[in-house]
Amino acid sequence: MRVLLVGAGGVGTAVTRIAARRDFLTHITVADYDLSRAETAVAALGEHGDRFSARRLDASDEEAVRRVLVEERCDVLLNATDPRFVMPLFRASLAAGTHYLDMAMSLSSPHTTRPYESCGVKLGDGQFELSGQWERSGRLALVGMGVEPGxxxxxxxxxxxxxxxxxxxxxxxxxxxxxxxxxxxxxxxxxxxxxxxxxxxxxxxxxxxxxxxxxxxxxxxxxxxxxxxxxxxxxxxxxxxxxxxxxxxxxxxxxxxxxxxxxxxxxxxxxxxxxxxxxxxxxxxxxxxxxxxxxxxxxxxxxxxxxxxxxxxxxxxxxxxxxxxxxxxxxxxxxxxxxxxxxxxxxxxxxxxVVWQTAVNPVVALELIAGGVWTGSGVLGPEALPPRPFLDLLTKYGAxxxxxxxx
Amino acid sequence: MRVLLVGAGGVGTAVTRIAARRDFLTHITVADYDLSRAETAVAALGEHGDRFSARRLDASDEEAVRRVLVEERCDVLLNATDPRFVMPLFRASLAAGTHYLDMAMSLSSPHTTRPYESCGVKLGDGQFELSGQWERSGRLALVGMGVEPGxxxxxxxxxxxxxxxxxxxxxxxxxxxxxxxxxxxxxxxxxxxxxxxxxxxxxxxxxxxxxxxxxxxxxxxxxxxxxxxxxxxxxxxxxxxxxxxxxxxxxxxxxxxxxxxxxxxxxxxxxxxxxxxxxxxxxxxxxxxxxxxxxxxxxxxxxxxxxxxxxxxxxxxxxxxxxxxxxxxxxxxxxxxxxxxxxxxxxxxxxxxVVWQTAVNPVVALELIAGGVWTGSGVLGPEALPPRPFLDLLTKYGAxxxxxxxx
Structure with a gap:
């Protein structure tokens, strides 16, 4: 499995350290707006970093993200940026024909007249709107796959x-x-x-x-x-x-x-x-x-x-x-x-x-997808998939x- | 008495409204970094504004302030700016040979090792250091002459x-x-x-x-x-x-x-x-x-x-x-x-x-100085001068x- 990890902040860096110990990953491209952050994350892996490379990428530039996914022949995009960048990354992944995982969903906006009674735009609404396109593409967008949600x-x-x-x-x-x-x-x-x-x-x-x-x-x-x-x-x-x-x-x-x-x-x-x-x-x-x-x-x-x-x-x-x-x-x-x-x-x-606990869960999920244990297409939450294999594998990660x- | 009022914010504007009703003032130049604020304060006086004029002035530019004091033939500088500008205005007034009034004193800085036990540089220290020069000039620097201090x-x-x-x-x-x-x-x-x-x-x-x-x-x-x-x-x-x-x-x-x-x-x-x-x-x-x-x-x-x-x-x-x-x-x-x-x-x-209460006191003090009731030279606080004439005149201001x- 080849992965594009977008975001080399706290959680993204912890993802690289957890992923470096798992064999199922063929290659991870670590991308960040600030190239030095991506390079630092990869360099910190030392001798365990041979399957990793760093590159600069603007998460808000949908077309640039799509191009990197294609160039790097990625199977999946793992989004470890802040929620402002969910939609461009989610759309880029759909356009490139890869799977997609994130740990926070597209942002809400409050109801204009009754904010404390009724929902306006809900968390994830922007993503679920594209559910039909994901189903037709045969690809899985596994959303909210950190620790909470996840x-x-x-x-x-x-x-x-x-x-x-x-x-x-x-x-x-x-x-x-x-x-x-x-x-x-x-x-x-x-x-x-x-x-x-x-x-x-x-x-x-x-x-x-x-x-x-x-x-x-x-x-x-x-x-x-x-x-x-x-x-x-x-x-x-x-x-x-x-x-x-x-x-x-x-x-x-x-x-x-x-x-x-x-x-x-x-x-x-x-x-x-x-x-x-x-x-x-x-x-x-x-x-x-x-x-x-x-x-x-x-x-x-x-x-x-x-x-x-x-x-x-x-x-x-x-x-x-x-x-x-x-x-x-x-x-x-x-x-x-x-x-x-x-x-x-x-x-x-x-x-x-806190960042380690967030980061371990998407790596476990990627391993289940890579092994064909978790399969599906469309926009799915973690509760849409069988829980027992996930919980068993999490324990094997020492957690x-x-x-x-x-x- | 000719006055340079520096600062046309809330307190400065209230000073103009109070001063406009008192006969002892020959002329007030209202100066502000933002000329439009000074002009607005003067314009708001309407027919009572004939003794007032507005001009632009940077309170941090000591030499520019001195020049205006000389050009406008001022007897006194009334400082209605924030305390960051106390020292340049205080020095400009000393250099120009005018009296000086403010409503807040030069800033303190905490003790470097025992900030919550011992004083470092105290409020007003910067001003009291120049007390000898003020005494020799025969001019009065009446400091802390708002409501509190004042x-x-x-x-x-x-x-x-x-x-x-x-x-x-x-x-x-x-x-x-x-x-x-x-x-x-x-x-x-x-x-x-x-x-x-x-x-x-x-x-x-x-x-x-x-x-x-x-x-x-x-x-x-x-x-x-x-x-x-x-x-x-x-x-x-x-x-x-x-x-x-x-x-x-x-x-x-x-x-x-x-x-x-x-x-x-x-x-x-x-x-x-x-x-x-x-x-x-x-x-x-x-x-x-x-x-x-x-x-x-x-x-x-x-x-x-x-x-x-x-x-x-x-x-x-x-x-x-x-x-x-x-x-x-x-x-x-x-x-x-x-x-x-x-x-x-x-x-x-x-x-x-709050701004009116702050502004009325320096105008009362100016009237006592103009009438020769309050006299002195050097750097003095309001408690250095006879209190009864001040309290009686304050009552006549309707306060x-x-x-x-x-x-």
Missing amino acids: LSDVFARYAADELFDEIEEIGVRDGANLTVEGYDFAPSFSIWTTIEECLNPPVVYEKERGWFTTAPFSEPEVFDFPEGIGPVECVNVEHEEVLLIPRWVDARRVTFKYGLGDDFIAKLKVLHELGLDSTAEVTVPGRSGPVQVSPRDVVAACLPDPATLGDRMSGKTCAGTWVKGVKDGAAREVYLYHVVDNQWSMGEYGSQA PWGLREED | LSDVFARYAADELFDEIEEIGVRDGANLTVEGYDFAPSFSIWTTIEECLNPPVVYEKERGWFTTAPFSEPEVFDFPEGIGPVECVNVEHEEVLLIPRWVDARRVTFKYGLGDDFIAKLKVLHELGLDSTAEVTVPGRSGPVQVSPRDVVAACLPDPATLGDRMSGKTCAGTWVKGVKDGAAREVYLYHVVDNQWSMGEYGSQA PWGLREED
Whole structure:
């Protein structure tokens, strides 16, 4: 299998380190807008980097991406850029006749008059619109195939197939106890994306009502995370699972709650109240006259780059899917989860926990596709495919998952 | 008296409206970096503007300012710019041989190793260094002559002269109940200056110890403000009064506490934790490549301009000086204060309460200087001069002050 990996940031770099240990890959072209980032990722693989090459590529230039896919004779495009580049990469892949994987879906835009009640353009709508073309091409666009969305969706399908007869609610729950030495505040994931997820109207699915939205930070609950992480305050945020799971799994309600913690929630609220979350440009003094900048970019520039903080970070991150329903006539509640200890991922891969956890899942998926275990055509979520082979292979990558029966 | 008013922002514009009603002024040249702002301020005076003219002037260009002072045959420079321009204007005035007034003093810089214990460069140090030159020139540099510092210092001197035999503590206390329709968060004063005041290490004076600093937001207390404003949470902030009052008034302790309220304090803390209060440039994407901007300028650009919010504002602002000590052998405690109702200042002058309250005091001081009631040479604070004539004249401007005996 020949792969075009677009994006050599934190997650893309971790993908190269995981992929370098797997034989199923014939070649990976690592492409980034900043060639030096791609080259650094490949150089870091040392003697294990012989199947990798680096090149410069502008992810927003659809035609350039299509040409590289053809030139490099790629079977699949793996998108590890930020969600602004989903659509050009997705279309380039369709045009080139390759498979496509991403870890975040095309962006939403709020309902113009009732943003906190009704959906406007939903996450992934832009991609599902082209579903017919993907089906006709015979190629697979496997969307939302990171950890969340991704593994969390696989868990949902696994619960439906093997653990429940009937499902009342599926709630993805994400929490961590990561701290960064020397920083009072240092988000462990891209602040741009975190703001996008948290300040957009959160989406909820109910069978009778369909998809709808609420106000940001709604329905706070304290969820007790496993393996020593403990209780963390979680709130509704906009996330792909809520849009994906109901398309293939029967459940009365689907939610996503992010364990941001009180302090982070308070900070995000302040950014919003002051308009600093905005991507709309403001005019400020520059060195040679007024310049236009996006406040959210300035917030990101003031914070340390989370991909570079692994050495100073300690703690664990947990992604998982809580499911409530009925099995054999009795009520049942489980939490299926995946925990990564930063000390382990740094020692083993030199990647911090959150980016490593995101990166391992698309590599597992590629291996299942390369081996013909996962097949299909059209735009599919991870829950559209058989979960057991995925979960078994993930364990073989040294990243075991867990199941906790809730009392 | 001929005046060069530098700065036609909110306070400068309010100065023109107040000054236009007083006969003692022969001519005021209104100067601003942005000529249109100066012209707008003069044009708004209508038939009362015949003694005013507008011109363009860069407040950072010391030699240009000196030339204008000479050309316009000014007796005094009134500085209504932000504190970054204090030193060039102060030096230009000294060079031109005119008197000088400002409402904020030269900036501080924190102690390099013990910022929250010891003073580094204090507010006004840059100005007091030139005190000898001012004395020799026979001209008066009256510094910190707004409302706070300014009227608050006059109150301190008045208390020492007429209300107390011995003073234990002088604590300037500032609070408001202003709200702005249509905004969750809209500071009523320049956010750039507010951040500067609140996030610099607060300075405290004690007779035995001299000046020292504490951590930001230290010693929170709830102070009950008069005329219906009520209780507001106040914390120590860096302010000129603490540096000025002990030079001329005998007191065991001097503090300044700002009634920011819980919510504003929380927001400022978040700005600080995220590094968004910083004036050091960060690099962010611009329309044609990376640009360097100051995060604090971006915060200011995201918020509405406080000088333009008067129409939507309601409530009152209070500036005042709380004094505790002994009179005739008995313990005494008083709060000397000045309240402005936004509805009154908008109706009477078209200026919002906070900027009007700042602007009225230097005009009163100019009238006392023009009439020979206030005289002196060197760098003096308002508490160096007789308080009673000032307080009496302030009342004649339609802005009475009050005294509350504390039980």
